[in-house]
Amino acid sequence: xxxxxxxxxxxxxxxxxxxxxxxKGYSISGSTSDLDNLKSLSKYSFQVxxxxxxxxxxxxxxDALISGASTLIINFPPKxxxxxxxxxxxxxxxxxxxTPKSIKIVFVSSTSVYQNTNGLIDETIDCYPEKxxxxxLIKAEYLLKQHFGSNLTILRLAGLIGSKRHPGRFLANKKQxxxxxxxxxxxxxxxxxxxxEAILKQNCFGEVINGCADVHPKRRxxxxxxxxxxxxxxxxxxxxxxERYKIIDNSKSKSLLNYTYQFSNPExxxxxxxxxxxxIIGAGPGNKNLLTLKAFEAIENAEIILHDNLISDEILNxxxxxxxxxxxxxxxxxxxxxxxxxxxxxxxxxHCEQGERVVRLKSGDPYIYGRAAEEARFLTKQNLPFTVVPxxxxxxxxxxxxxxxxxxxxxxxxxxxCTAHTADYSTAQLKGIAEMLNAGNxxxxxxxxxxxxxxxxKLLEVCKNPDIPxxxxxxVSRQNEVLLSSTLGRIENDVKIQELQMPVVFLxxxxxxx
Numbered sequence: 001x002x003x004x005x006x007x008x009x010x011x012x013x014x015x016x017x018x019x020x021x022x023x024k025g026y027s028i029s030g031s032t033s034d035l036d037n038l039k040s041l042s043k044y045s046f047q048v049x050x051x052x053x054x055x056x057x058x059x060x061x062x063d064a065l066i067s068g069a070s071t072l073i074i075n076f077p078p079k080x081x082x083x084x085x086x087x088x089x090x091x092x093x094x095x096x097x098x099t100p101k102s103i104k105i106v107f108v109s110s111t112s113v114y115q116n117t118n119g120l121i122d123e124t125i126d127c128y129p130e131k132x133x134x135x136x137l138i139k140a141e142y143l144l145k146q147h148f149g150s151n152l153t154i155l156r157l158a159g160l161i162g163s164k165r166h167p168g169r170f171l172a173n174k175k176q177x178x179x180x181x182x183x184x185x186x187x188x189x190x191x192x193x194x195x196x197e198a199i200l201k202q203n204c205f206g207e208v209i210n211g212c213a214d215v216h217p218k219r220r221x222x223x224x225x226x227x228x229x230x231x232x233x234x235x236x237x238x239x240x241x242x243e244r245y246k247i248i249d250n251s252k253s254k255s256l257l258n259y260t261y262q263f264s265n266p267e268x269x270x271x272x273x274x275x276x277x278x279x280i281i282g283a284g285p286g287n288k289n290l291l292t293l294k295a296f297e298a299i300e301n302a303e304i305i306l307h308d309n310l311i312s313d314e315i316l317n318x319x320x321x322x323x324x325x326x327x328x329x330x331x332x333x334x335x336x337x338x339x340x341x342x343x344x345x346x347x348x349x350x351h352c353e354q355g356e357r358v359v360r361l362k363s364g365d366p367y368i369y370g371r372a373a374e375e376a377r378f379l380t381k382q383n384l385p386f387t388v389v390p391x392x393x394x395x396x397x398x399x400x401x402x403x404x405x406x407x408x409x410x411x412x413x414x415x416x417x418c419t420a421h422t423a424d425y426s427t428a429q430l431k432g433i434a435e436m437l438n439a440g441n442x443x444x445x446x447x448x449x450x451x452x453x454x455x456x457x458k459l460l461e462v463c464k465n466p467d468i469p470x471x472x473x474x475x476v477s478r479q480n481e482v483l484l485s486s487t488l489g490r491i492e493n494d495v496k497i498q499e500l501q502m503p504v505v506f507l508x509x510x511x512x513x514x
Contacts, residue, residue, distance in 0.1 A: 005073060006071070007028065008051065009030075021200075030065075071200060078132075085136045087136075088140055092139075096147045101149070110133070111159075154207070155195060158187045161189070177237045181240075191213070194259065204256065204257060216248075229270045272384060284397065285363070285364065285398075286475065287312070287477035287478060288312070298359055303357045304351045304356050348360060348379065364391055365392065394476050394505040402473055411510075412442050412509065416433065449502055467489065469485070473504065474502070474504045482501070
């Protein structure tokens with residue numbers, strides 16, 4: 001079975017569809033009409049090309065897009081422009097002209113092709129669209145049926161909601177709105193993707209299928225509730241004596257495709273049970289090749305990235321489409337930690353509740369001086385879904401990069417991880433560290449470069465051994481990594497001779513293998 005799928009339109013629906021199909025074993029080629037989007041989409045492992053459909057021609061290599069494909073998914077909605085009911089069918093004719101009849105087609109249409117009947121509407125009704133976009137689509141459907149026949153399935157989707165399309169923003173703060181009591185027809189992005197995948201899996205062609213949630217809430221109640229959940233001004237509706245509406249029947253999609261809607265009630269988008277999981281990710285020391293696969297995938301699919309100061313550009317550039325929000329702290333920043341952390345917590349909560357995929361990106365490992373505990377406790381208290389993805393901590397990466405065995409049989413059986421606050425430790429704590437070092441064990445010291453003049457004298461005082469080896473590793477794993485090997489007695493002078501860029505991690509008690 002040929003499992004190569006071509007997708008015309010890697011946008012809000014097409015891109016998550018492509019990524020999901022790829023995970024399920026399909027090979028993918030896709031397109032975008034925008035040059036800026038082409039650049040951001042180029043990072044994906046499937047072929048992406050620029051295709052622009054005009055009324056009299058196709059710009060781009062159409063043959064390359066559909067080459068080898070068993071199925072073409074046309075995800076190409078009509079634009080809201082003048083004369084679209086004439087222009088869009090001409091664009092569809094260009095697709096027909098350049099595409100063989102043998103290829104199977106999934107055409108993503110809309111329930112706007114149906115007229116208001118004040119009742120239930122299924123796929124058998126004759127369509128009399130009431131808007132220009134609906135007219136454009138019904139003409140496009142007719143042209144495609146004439147050419148592709150039983151190789152075509154038309155999927156008519158209701159109003160789209162989901163990530164980046166939270167209904168709370170649709171009508172917020174709008175006034176004098178009509179039809180407050182009509183039922184709404186909506187479908188979540190996940191179900192739109194799910195229906196297309198079901199069509200492909202079951203080889204279901206020659207059909208017209210409606211895609212819509214089971215439940216049809218009343219318009220005013222739904223959008224007021226949606227705005228409320230985003231803390232936005234609620235829309236204001238007028239009393240209406242006569243209201244026109246339609247209720248989209250989805251029973252064929254469930255019976256024919258054996259499909260169960262994930263968001264059968266569109267109000268579930270407001271509930272915390274169905275919110276996307278926040279990913280608190282350890283970005284490691286900076287080299288993207290040291291990320292876990294789970295971390296890479298979460299960053300790649302994120303819509304919001306809250307990142308700290310030390311996150312490298314090469315890791316941030318894994319995803320160039322997400323909104324990046326800097327929430328880091330540099331040496332010398334005067335903002336207190338509590339205020340900064342409260343801002344981060346508020347941002348995570350707000351974006352998650354809008355249905356956006358949030359990544360909280362931290363250097364190293366989240367639970368090793370990454371303050372993940374504060375964020376995890378906040379999210380737990382708020383009953384928001386989250387996961388913590390481990391990262392390679394700087395000390396471990398430095399040990400491997402510089403060949404420093406921080407544990408070794410008959411040499412060192414323990415590693416103690418500390419921060420620059422070692423300088424403030426009690427005498428008993430310092431003596432304990434001295435006993436570890438004198439016994440041949442290893443100390444990993446984070447964030448110590450600026451406090452070295454306070455830390456080293458105290459360590460020398462308690463250890464009474466200036467020859468204990470110490471290595472300073474700057475910018476671990478990055479192209480500008482620097483290793484400085486010294487001893488407790490010489491390190492303060494050596495770092496003055498060879499200046500090191502932050503971040504720097506110190507490994508004390510073990511020497512590099514040379």
